[in-house]
Amino acid sequence: MRHRNSVRTLGRSHEHRRAMFANMVTSLFQHERIITTKQKGKELKRIAERLITRAKENLSLTENDSARKLHNKREVMRLIKNEDVVKKLFDDIAPRFVTRPGGYTRMYLLDRREGDAAQMAIVELVVKQETKKEDNKAKKTTA
Numbered sequence: 001m002r003h004r005n006s007v008r009t010l011g012r013s014h015e016h017r018r019a020m021f022a023n024m025v026t027s028l029f030q031h032e033r034i035i036t037t038k039q040k041g042k043e044l045k046r047i048a049e050r051l052i053t054r055a056k057e058n059l060s061l062t063e064n065d066s067a068r069k070l071h072n073k074r075e076v077m078r079l080i081k082n083e084d085v086v087k088k089l090f091d092d093i094a095p096r097f098v099t100r101p102g103g104y105t106r107m108y109l110l111d112r113r114e115g116d117a118a119q120m121a122i123v124e125l126v127v128k129q130e131t132k133k134e135d136n137k138a139k140k141t142t143a
Helices: 014-031 038-060 063-077 083-096 132-142
Strands: 033-037 105-112 119-125
Touching: 014 033, 014 038, 014 083, 014 119, 033 038, 038 063, 038 083, 038 105, 038 119, 063 083
Parallel strands: none
Antiparallel strands: 033 119, 105 119
């Protein structure tokens, strides 16, 4: 019986699961959207939302709390090994969610995968990055 075991094992060992979700969350923050299975997506949302909350904490800390800021960054870097993605998380993604108390990701269900009939899903960040094309359109309409 699996009473009080909240982690989804997904038929993998602990090390494999940790590496897989590290790669998936890195891709999610890098591309802001990822296609995966429904069960992996549910677990990915939990991990990603915890990391975004960690990054959001740094925005409210003052200069006197530099040790706490460093601690938050190191905790995130335990999972995300790509420094560019960590920088994007702290400098770009976290400020988008300052006023949002939670629910930073959403999941859309897709059709089943043809090979093994696994339920597929899209996991994406709720607030999208504004692209340069939209900025150019806004400038043209005001000019």
